[in-house]
Amino acid sequence: MKLADIDLLNMDIFVEGVPHEAFKLLRKEAPVYLHPEPNGPGFWVLTKYHDIEKASQDFSTFSSAHGVVGMSESEYGGAGQAEGGSQDGGDSQAQGVGAGQELMMLNMDPPHHTKLRKLVNTGFTMARINRMEAAIRKVTKDVLDTVASKGECDFVTEVAAELPLQVVDELIGIPHEDRHKIFEWSNRMIGSADPEYQVSPDATMNAGIEMYAYAEKLSAERRKDPKDDLISVLIDAEVDGDELTQLEINVFFLLLSVAGNETTRNLIAGGMLTFFEFPDEWTRLRDDPSLMNSAVEEMLRFVTPVMYFRRNATQDEEIRGQQIKKDDKVTLWYISANRDEEVFPDPYRFDVGRTPNMHLTFGAGGPHNCLGLNLARLEIRVMFEELIRRMPDIQQAGPAQRLRSNFISGIKHLPVKFTPAKVEGQTVRAAPQTAS
């Protein structure tokens, strides 16, 4: 492979798997690389751990205020090329997820970002999340109960997707029976270039519109009858003495519900698939459960569900001798940083005992570092504890189908089989504790 062969805009490549060879070559030969784009000036690709760390933390030079998803004005990939909320002029992404993307905290810089982030921070502190463990375990047991006796299932739709959906819905205040609406809307947004989810040219845009309408309905209900959930917190919240507008609430709703379930789902599914590829590590973990915490971190490093986020340069800047110009697009490839051989010895080896393991899967310590990282870690740990206990012989039963996306490393379907396990009893559906 040569540098000229690398094409991060070609989504079809990602259906086959993450192009690790391309990232390896970039780290070695062009760690700060100006990737060409059709009909545009190109975008910078940062692939080295420490460069990404520095750029993430230097938010005044590398701004989020022009959107953080999308590299090119014209990513080829069929309808609705975009998966997120870019603000690039003319880019379809902003419309793709509904109006108001500039109001989303993900697409902002401090100081306004800090004010919005504070509104929800308290719902996600370590202490609060730790108190959710029993409830998360109940949800996990219920999810596994529904498939246990069958001896086979689609691990993604029936297991990996269910836990994060139910947990994040409880936090936000979405009724249990509506959770599959959220599943479908977020699939349509994240999978906007995937033929399975992009069922019509407007599917992504309509998902955004429907989600906003849903958020409005839920807000109206909570205005009359507040509950102990995040939507009630947002309705009550004030920034600089002003209440949030309904559009701001809608945008928050969309961010929390999509960010909270797609990522964790793909980590659980990707983690399981990785264990199928490294069966000795499954046996090792099964025999020594004290490795669970380091196994969770290693799954996070290895899978890296969010492959990159973008920034825009606010001034000229030099990195490793390359001249980045004001307004240039700069993409930060966490998936590459997590295999940087200067930081991780033997980076392609999946090692459930790896320590230290300072992966950048949740970001690199900048202002946008993942809000839900404690929650995600807890969900992943509980899920794998229960899987190991109840389905110790779980095996892959067919090929994994990967999401057609150059943004999320996702798995849509993963057939598995296991010795049918006992249903452990219909537990009452759990309600994780939410905001105070």
Ligand code: HEM
């Ligand atoms: C394995 C699961 C997850 C992964 C890989 C992940 C990854 C990320 C990454 C890479 C960022 C951006 C970091 C940066 O720009 O510095 C982020 C931000 C964010 N994440 Fe997560 N995330 C996960 C789970 C969750 C969960 C469970 C929630 C809960 C609702 C959540 C909510 C958010 C929010 C709201 C932001 C935006 C924060 C901001 O703009 O200040 N994430 N996440």
